[in-house]
Amino acid sequence: MRINNEINDKEIRLIDEDGTMLGIVPVPAALELAFEKDLDLVEISPNAVPPVCKIVDYNKTMYEKAKKEKEAKKAQKVVIxxxxxxxxxxxxxxxxxxxxxxxxxxxxxxxxxxxxxxxxxxxxxxxxxxxxxxxxxxxxxxxxxxxxxxxxxxxxxxxxxxxxxxxxx
CATH class of the missing domain: 3.30.110.10 (Translation initiation factor 3 (IF-3), C-terminal domain)
Structure with a gap:
């Protein structure tokens, strides 16, 4: 998962933090929009043409992902x-x-x-x-x-x- 300046495509399909589709936007404009909102530009689907990116708080996203994985692991039953x-x-x-x-x-x-x-x-x-x-x-x-x-x-x-x-x- 690439974020902010790691995204090296010319254009991306951009999704706002509330889930609104903003359309196909050049990467510098998307980065500027993300930094104005004090959020991060995160690549969600790198294999799509053009790649899909979303404006989100990266740390919060990673925290929630780790929390979900921990809950899933807790729910697992180990068979001996x-x-x-x-x-x-x-x-x-x-x-x-x-x-x-x-x-x-x-x-x-x-x-x-x-x-x-x-x-x-x-x-x-x-x-x-x-x-x-x-x-x-x-x-x-x-x-x-x-x-x-x-x-x-x-x-x-x-x-x-x-x-x-x-x-x-």
Whole structure:
């Protein structure tokens, strides 16, 4: 965004501080008009023919822009993904322990990525891993829903589970 003397075009389309279109004006005349009002000439649309400029208070404009960006950032919700690693030959009790930690993560509002890494000859028996992931999803179905179904990517099978929406009463 170029301002005042940085604008090096011959003519510009000028907009007044209240939004009134003043037409196509030479840059020196526009600068003079802006300085008379003790404001700045700011280029809004540099790619237009001729470029569009507006007479505004540059510092106030930049302050309001920063304020809007800060508000937008404040409104953002950061999604945290916690990972739970399982095994294709995991025991029943170990699966329950892993599901309790995933239950805790989901109740805190985080997503859970359940993954199984197949080593060596285990790659032939990926159906065992799929069964483990489905059983895992069934154990935590009270607080989470499967967002992305189990899929094999190379040697790793992953499933993403997101927390269920809380009903406010």
């Amino acid at each position: 993904i916690k990972e739970v690693r399982l095994s294709a030959k995991i025991d029943e009790h170990d699966l329950e322990v892993k599901s309790k930690s995933a239950y805790k993560f989901l109740s805190e509002g985080s997503k859970v990525k359940a993954s199984i890494r197949f080593k060596g000859r285990q790659q032939k028996y990926t159906t065992d891993g799929l069964d483990v992931l489905l059983k895992f999803a069934d154990l935590i179905k009270e607080v989470g829903t499967v967002e992305k179904a189990a899929a094999l990517d190379g040697r790793t099978m992953t499933m993403i589970i997101s927390p269920k929406k809380q009903d406010t009463v």
